[in-house]
Amino acid sequence: xxxxxxxxxxxxxxxxxxxxxxxxxxxxxxxxxxxxxxxxxxxxxxxxxxxxxxxxxxxxxxxxxxxxxxxxxxxxxxxxxxxxxxxxxxxxxxxxxxxxxxxxxxxxxxxxxxxxxxxxxxxxxxxxxxxxxxxxxxxxxxxxxxxxxxxxxxxxxxxxxxxxxxxxxxxxxxxxxxxxxxxxxxxxxxxxxxxxxxxxxxxxxxxxxxxxxxxxxxxxxxxxxxxxxxxxxxxxxxxxxxxxxxxxxxxxxxxxxxxxxxxxxxxxxxxxxxxxxxxxxxxxxxxxxxxxxxxxxxxxxxxxxxxxxxxxxxxxxxxxxxxxxxxxxxxxxxxxxxxxxxxxxxxxxxxxxxxxxxxxxxxxxxxxxxxxxxxxxxxxxxxxxxxxxxxxxxxxxxxxxxxxxxxxxxxxxxxxxxxxxxxxxxxxxxxxxxxxxxxxxxxxxxxxxxxxxxxxxxxxxxxxxxxxxxxxxxxxxxxxxxxxxxxxxxxxxxxxxxxxxxxxxxxxxxxxxxxxxxxxxxxxxxxxxxxxxxxxxxxxxxxxxxxxxxxxxxxxx
Numbered sequence: 001x002x003x004x005x006x007x008x009x010x011x012x013x014x015x016x017x018x019x020x021x022x023x024x025x026x027x028x029x030x031x032x033x034x035x036x037x038x039x040x041x042x043x044x045x046x047x048x049x050x051x052x053x054x055x056x057x058x059x060x061x062x063x064x065x066x067x068x069x070x071x072x073x074x075x076x077x078x079x080x081x082x083x084x085x086x087x088x089x090x091x092x093x094x095x096x097x098x099x100x101x102x103x104x105x106x107x108x109x110x111x112x113x114x115x116x117x118x119x120x121x122x123x124x125x126x127x128x129x130x131x132x133x134x135x136x137x138x139x140x141x142x143x144x145x146x147x148x149x150x151x152x153x154x155x156x157x158x159x160x161x162x163x164x165x166x167x168x169x170x171x172x173x174x175x176x177x178x179x180x181x182x183x184x185x186x187x188x189x190x191x192x193x194x195x196x197x198x199x200x201x202x203x204x205x206x207x208x209x210x211x212x213x214x215x216x217x218x219x220x221x222x223x224x225x226x227x228x229x230x231x232x233x234x235x236x237x238x239x240x241x242x243x244x245x246x247x248x249x250x251x252x253x254x255x256x257x258x259x260x261x262x263x264x265x266x267x268x269x270x271x272x273x274x275x276x277x278x279x280x281x282x283x284x285x286x287x288x289x290x291x292x293x294x295x296x297x298x299x300x301x302x303x304x305x306x307x308x309x310x311x312x313x314x315x316x317x318x319x320x321x322x323x324x325x326x327x328x329x330x331x332x333x334x335x336x337x338x339x340x341x342x343x344x345x346x347x348x349x350x351x352x353x354x355x356x357x358x359x360x361x362x363x364x365x366x367x368x369x370x371x372x373x374x375x376x377x378x379x380x381x382x383x384x385x386x387x388x389x390x391x392x393x394x395x396x397x398x399x400x401x402x403x404x405x406x407x408x409x410x411x412x413x414x415x416x417x418x419x420x421x422x423x424x425x426x427x428x429x430x431x432x433x434x435x436x437x438x439x440x441x442x443x444x445x446x447x448x449x450x451x452x453x454x455x456x457x458x459x460x461x462x463x464x465x466x467x468x469x470x471x472x473x474x475x476x477x478x479x480x481x482x483x484x485x486x487x488x489x490x491x492x493x494x495x496x497x498x499x500x501x502x503x504x505x506x507x508x509x510x511x512x513x514x515x516x517x518x519x520x521x522x523x524x525x526x527x528x529x530x531x532x533x534x535x536x537x538x539x540x541x542x543x544x545x546x547x548x549x550x551x552x553x554x555x556x557x
Contacts, residue, residue: 010426011157013193013390015419016440017041017057020396022337023080024442026057027162027195027392031155034132035065037072037094038151038162042083045444054445056084059092061438066092070131073138074098075164076148077105078236086113087445095119097129099138099147101238104268125149125179139186140179142169144210144370145236146274150183157427158192161384165197165393167369168376171209173239180383187384193427194386198394198402199371206375208368213333214243216365221251224329227357228293229253232303232311233333235261237370238269240333241299245277248297254283256291258322259301259310266299285321293327303334305343312343315350326355333366374405381409388415388432390425468492470540470548472510472532476556481520486510493548502543509539525554 011031018025023043029036042056062069071094075081082102086109089096096119098106103120110118123129125140137152143165151162161183168178200207221229233240248255255277257263269275283291288298302311311330313319324330330351336344351358361367372380381389389411391402399418407413417425417432422440426433470493475485486507490499513535514528522528529552536550 008428009156010428010435011155011160011193012435013160013195013419013425013427014061014438014440015392015421015423015425016059016061016438017421017442018080019392019394019399019423020420022199022393022395024055024057024084025081025393026059026084028062029134029153029155029160030068031133031157033068034134035062035069036131036134036136036153037062037069039075039081039164040072040084040088041078041080042445043080054083055442056087056445058439058441058443059084059088061440062088063091066094069094070134071095071097071129073129073131073136073151074102074106075151075162076143076145077102078145078165081165082106082109086110086115087443089115089118093118095121097121097123097136099123099125099149100272101145101147101269101274104272105236105265108264108268126182137186139182140176141166142172142176142178142210142370143167144234144239146174146176146238146269152186155192158387158429159186159190160193160195161186161191161386162195162392163197163372163380165199165371166376166380167207167372168379169207169209171211173210173214173243180379183380184383191384191386192429193388193390193432194381194384195390195392196377196380196402197371198377198391198398200369200373201377201391201394201398201402201405203369203373204375205373207371207373208365210239210243210368212365213240213368214247217243217247217331218250220329220331220359220366221247224357225251226294227327227329228296228298230298230300230311230314230328230330231333232300232331233367234303235259235265235301238265238274241266241269242275244297244299245275245281249277249281253295253297254291255281256283256285256288256296256298257300258285258298262299262301262310288322298322302347303332303344304337304340305345305347307343312347315347315354324351324354324356328354329357329359331366332358332360335361335367335369377402377405378409381406381411386411388417388427390417390419392419396420468546468548470536470550472506472536472550472552474510474514474532474552474554476519476525476554478520478556481518483511483514483519490548493546505543506536506539509535529554 014028016026025039025041027038042054100122103122123138125138128137133156135154138149141148141150150164153160231244257266300310302309314322348358389406391399403416403418422437424435424438426435469491471489473487477484488503513531532552533550541547
């Protein structure tokens with residue numbers, strides 16, 4: 001009996017990250033016995049994650065099916081697309097494909113985390129690679145990092161087009177224009193499913209070209225010929241760094257890189273030819289005191305006001321190598337990522353306190369986005385002409401607005417799904433639907449490793465940060481059945497010098513609880529400690545209206 005088209009196997013699109021959120025992008029395509037993974041990103045922790053360094057996708061589904069994972073393809077080299085690789089590849093040793101600069105950045109990360117024996121494969125835009133039943137074509141696009149690609153993936157169910165992060169820049173710095181002709185050809189051939197990024201869906205019109213920033217920088221250099229110039233930008237925006245270096249050469253200035261990621265990425269980009277400069281232009285940040293102000297440009301990290309970044313430390317007088325003053329012009333060449341606004345403006349305020357002249361996005365065109373605005377997204381929809389559509393790479397509101405844009409362009413709502421993390425979407429030639437969810441979510445990385453920080457640990461850390469710790473050390477003579485000592489230690493709550501009377505009363509509470517129990521008979525001190533904790537908690541809240549973490553310890557004599 002012949003199988004009809006309607007009961008043919010479905011292509012499964014599995015979302016492990018990057019939907020309903022900004023960051024940790026990771027999507028898997030599955031058909032029959034083959035799984036292909038698109039991107040493997042990370043994101044930074046939010047304020048509710050004290051002590052966490054990094055957040056990565058939960059890859060337990062992939063690990064449970066590791067024998068079927070044919071490889072990982074990378075759209076570009078930003079952290080939110082490659083940052084989880086050093087952790088994932090330890091357990092999932094599969095081939096990884098990406099462009100030259102993307103894999104150079106991956107290689108540096110793997111070396112830093114001491115991950116060895118990985119299989120990295122460089123591809124050029126326009127090339128195709130076979131992964132089981134999936135054939136992937138890498139299509140050149142513009143973005144705020146070199147080597148960015150969209151993916152045209154031929155599957156047994158049809159063609160899936162994944163935009164990656166992109167913009168339509170007709171005058172890019174490197175002259176490598178987005179390949180709209182090839183995208184149109186793919187659309188004319190027939191596309192079953194479009195996965196398109198949604199980051200800037202709320203912005204009407206089209207984004208400005210990266211060369212606009214170069215023109216603004218040129219005007220700033222011309223207006224500040226006698227001043228020292230600092231430019232804070234994303235280290236990964238190699239095209240912007242190149243424009244700054246070119247202007248430094250034009251205005252006969254030396255260049256100093258500042259910040260670990262800036263120094264590392266500049267070295268990687270220089271080594272593979274993505275960044276071009278002569279060695280005599282570069283001066284070590286330790287030696288900038290020997291360079292006159294009007295002959296120096298410092299390219300630094302810290303455009304997001306990150307607490308440990310170079311610019312933040314300069315603005316807070318915590319960097320001995322660099323002292324800011326009235327002859328400094330500081331350009332912040334980035335817009336604040338949502339949630340970072342307060343940190344960025346704190347840095348700007350501190351720069352002004354030092355007497356610096358500060359130029360940032362709201363004052364001049366010193367930053368353009370690497371993500372497509374509405375008109376650019378419309379262009380991709382028009383060229384691809386997909387049967388089905390799923391908005392990705394954005395928070396839920398971005399995805400919903402992108403779905404609405406697709407409907408305004410004539411796509412039926414029944415052909416659109418707004419996915420969430422863990423969704424398994426089933427795509428056939430004539431239908432799209434959500435199947436059973438897969439295990440998914442976030443793994444938290446701290447100094448001890450991956451995944452050891454659970455919700456309970458986070459809750460405890462938050463409690464400690466907000467309310468402090470109250471430690472009760474009880475000396476117990478089991479044979480005599482009496483308490484021999486009570487010592488109280490307070491951290492982040494009250495200290496003995498400030499609340500001697502409160503601590504003395506707390507000791508009395510411990511002793512009153514102890515008097516109610518036959519201490520000779522207790523086999524397990526847990527019940528006793530819980531009673532002490534309960535009474536002390538009630539006493540402290542009544543006296544202070546605060547609830548520190550209370551930790552009773554029984555030390556038997």
